[in-house]
Amino acid sequence: MFRKFYLLYGALVLSTAAFGQYRGWSLDTVNQLKNVPKSVRDNPGSYRTVYAGYHHYTGGK
């Protein structure tokens, strides 16, 4: 029973991996936005990134 389940499960895992690879899945997360105005191309400063003001690491040991 488990063997059958595992064979099906394994096939599903491989199919998902292949599908994900084909569709361009990624493990990195990014913020998606819609309807960015076309004026950004002419005036890049009009766009406000959500990452502005990120606290930068100034470390080292």
Add this chain to the structure above:
Amino acid sequence: MSADTPPLSGPPKPQAKGLNCPKCGAAITLHSFGQAVTVVCASCHCILDAKDPNLAILQQFEAATREVKPLIPLGTRGKLRGTDYEVIGFQRRSTTVDGITYYWHEYLLFNPYKGIRYLSEYNGHWNDISICKTLPNVDHDMLGSSSLTANYLGETYKHFQSADANTDFVLGEFPWQVRVGEKAAVTDYVHPPRVLSSEKLDKEVTWSIGEYMYGREIWDAFKLPGAPPEAMGVYENQPSPVTINVTGIWVAFAAFTVFLLALMAFLDMRAKKEPVLHETYLYNRAEAKNETSFVTDVFELTGHPSTVEVKTFAPVSNHWIYLNYALINQDTGQAWDFGREVSYYSGYDSDGSWTEGKQSDTVVLPSVPPGHYYLRIEPEADPSLSSISYSVDVTHDVPVFGIYGLAFLALLVPVVIISFRAYTFERSRWSESDHPPMQLSNMSSSSGDDE
């Protein structure tokens, strides 16, 4: 009487013979017709000769263990594996190992056409037992002192344990000369869910074959009230809940891993890995007082939705540079907003030299549809940096090997869980045997010392 086996259940019960105990006068009824050799008076617990018309007393024992009450009362009828049986006898037996006495119960079942079979119960674990029809083959070890395996009807049984079994308490009818205090040498071989047992009394050896049953099956078969006692621990022939061939599952896992590697190689070859942008820029702090953001040239992504890799390189040393990126589809206005830091630190202290961070960074954007795109870049840098150059590389349709890593883990985890469960179950089983896992490892290490 018809030729077919009549059902035993339902009144009136057929009573073969009504007698009285010669000691206490209590009524005794023989249910097993001529098969009973001894019968125990339920009132005074005298063991009587069932073959004697006057029921001669064979043994009297003080039922100090009178409190022993069969879980299945004598006279109960039920259908076991499609055959009607009546419980006609009960005995409690015990064995002492390392100063600890273990008790189990045996029930004799009788069908006038099928004869006798037994049910044994230990800590809520049940076995349906019958006498072997052929003699098992026993393989002895090199010393010949004990047998390691036995073969019965083509199945190999592993030796589990050998012990002396004592009869403590009896009730009902028995097709042999039962005696309280009788000792028999019992050896069990297991092949779950079956157990092969030899019982040696004087010079007579009796082989029986048992099959594990769950308490609920017994309760259903005999329509007993309430719930069966809960099974405690793992019994010698209890079937593992992991009813699979663990080796077979590992073979399947290995096959899947090979498929996964082949898939990875195939899709890696098939991936376009198409460079669509390569630019080098200069960050200048003096100019940064004004607006620092800018946009790249437009590049086209073709084909199906796929990954876009953005790689940043900056020759920083004990500094950082941070880039606010936005990949913008100029046709649809859809954007992927992300920030990436490139920082690299190094030094020397009492522990020696150290480094931290990298001069490059890579991010892979998921499922970017085809279209015309540009990057909006807004750099920030360490205040102590006056200027620094950095390069941006954009590649379309790159494979993400992390997906294969996750797939590998997804394939591995259930196999490891199942193997662990099977291992712990078998370990519990054999820890109660004459061959506990610990002792086996001790034996092998001690034999290694001897050499």
